[in-house]
Amino acid sequence: xxxxxxxxxxxxxxxxxxxxxxxxxxxxxxxxxxxxxxxxxxxxxxxxxxxxxxxxxxxxxxxxxxxxxxxxxxxxxxxxxxxxxxxxxxxxxxxxxxx
Amino acid sequence: xxxxxxxxxxxxxxxxxxxxxxxxxxxxxxxxxxxxxxxxxxxxxxxxxxxxxxxxxxxxxxxxxxxxxxxxxxxxxxxxxxxxxxxxxxxxxxxxxxxxxxxxxxxxxxxxxxxxxxxxxxxxxxxxxxxxxxxxxxxxxxxxxxxxxxxxxxxxxxxxxxxxxxxxxxxxxxxxxxxxxxxxxxxxxxxxxxxxxxxxxxxxxxxxxxxxxxxxxxxxxxxxxxxxxxxxxxxxxxxxxxxxxxxxxxxxxxx
Numbered sequence: 001x002x003x004x005x006x007x008x009x010x011x012x013x014x015x016x017x018x019x020x021x022x023x024x025x026x027x028x029x030x031x032x033x034x035x036x037x038x039x040x041x042x043x044x045x046x047x048x049x050x051x052x053x054x055x056x057x058x059x060x061x062x063x064x065x066x067x068x069x070x071x072x073x074x075x076x077x078x079x080x081x082x083x084x085x086x087x088x089x090x091x092x093x094x095x096x097x098x099x
Numbered sequence: 100x101x102x103x104x105x106x107x108x109x110x111x112x113x114x115x116x117x118x119x120x121x122x123x124x125x126x127x128x129x130x131x132x133x134x135x136x137x138x139x140x141x142x143x144x145x146x147x148x149x150x151x152x153x154x155x156x157x158x159x160x161x162x163x164x165x166x167x168x169x170x171x172x173x174x175x176x177x178x179x180x181x182x183x184x185x186x187x188x189x190x191x192x193x194x195x196x197x198x199x200x201x202x203x204x205x206x207x208x209x210x211x212x213x214x215x216x217x218x219x220x221x222x223x224x225x226x227x228x229x230x231x232x233x234x235x236x237x238x239x240x241x242x243x244x245x246x247x248x249x250x251x252x253x254x255x256x257x258x259x260x261x262x263x264x265x266x267x268x269x270x271x272x273x274x275x276x277x278x279x280x281x282x283x284x285x286x287x288x289x290x291x292x293x294x295x296x297x298x299x300x301x302x303x304x305x306x307x308x309x310x311x312x313x314x315x316x317x318x319x320x321x322x323x324x325x326x327x328x329x330x331x332x333x334x335x336x337x338x339x340x341x342x343x344x345x346x347x348x349x350x351x352x353x354x
């Protein structure tokens with residue numbers, strides 16, 4: 001049977017996870033993480049399964065959009081704060097001179 | 100974390116007059132129970148809250164070994180149920196503080212659950228993945244010879260690049276045609292996000308990661324079509340798995 005694999009114990013983990021995490025009727029439990037959390041976790045698990053080390057070279061870049069993890073975003077925030085401080089200093093200078 | 104047990108829901112079915120499949124256990128070996136919910140039933144087992152309450156659950160999901168075990172146990176229950184009755188699988192992780200709470204939630208989903216049961220009656224899911232396996236390229240005659248000039252070299256290089264691009268486009272178009280052909284034989288076709296090579300374990304890029312809802316009594320016809328399409332393509336370009344419980348067709352959201 002070319003190309004048809006019967007289901008068995010060794011089914012690809014990715015195939016099983018794809019279905020039990022991503023699909024199926026969505027009813028969030030009353031003491032459970034909510035749906036959005038599940039979506040987010042699913043994405044994180046995809047990355048985990050793919051192994052974090054390889055993720056970047058494979059072009060998985062979801063963390064670029066996750067402020068809690070993205071170094072580029074962290075840098076951006078820091079850069080922003082630095083500029084804001086600098087602007088504050090510049091604006092403060094004439095005031096100091098005036099007083 | 101507080102100890103104690105919660106109620107984990109695997110699936111929604113119609114009432115089960117013959118009870119649950121014998122010998123079937125739930126997550127971590129927990130005994131399964133079928134809870135009646137009006138004209139529906141939900142299949143549950145008790146799970147320990149020190150693993151399944153929101154916080155520990157969130158942590159455990161990132162532990163691949165824990166996740167794999169629970170995912171396979173969840174899937175085994177859904178698979179066994181699907182073999183005996185029309186089953187609406189739930190997504191992994193629906194945990195309630197007690198049976199009443201779970202029943203209350205399922206009661207609230209009665210209408211969509213009944214509609215989904217009707218859609219899934221007598222049908223099963225098949226997965227088909229299509230990979231970009233290049234057809235063996237035949238170099239045009241004379242290509243083995245050294246280029247006659249720099250210009251000749253550039254011309255050949257350009258032709259080679261054009262062939263590669265055409266080939267990639269051809270494979271993508273071909274994958275779409277396969278999806279369309281199999282969709283025509285199925286009640287519904289859906290596409291999952293293509294898996295990365297690290298996930299699929301196949302070095303060729305995945306072009307299509309599809310699921311098809313197929314009437315059980317047309318399984319042979321669908322398999323024949325898969326076999327025929329697969330035989331026309333390079334080895335490994337098409338991989339089908341199944342039958343699966345109809346996970347991909349039970350979503351209430353757009354997932």
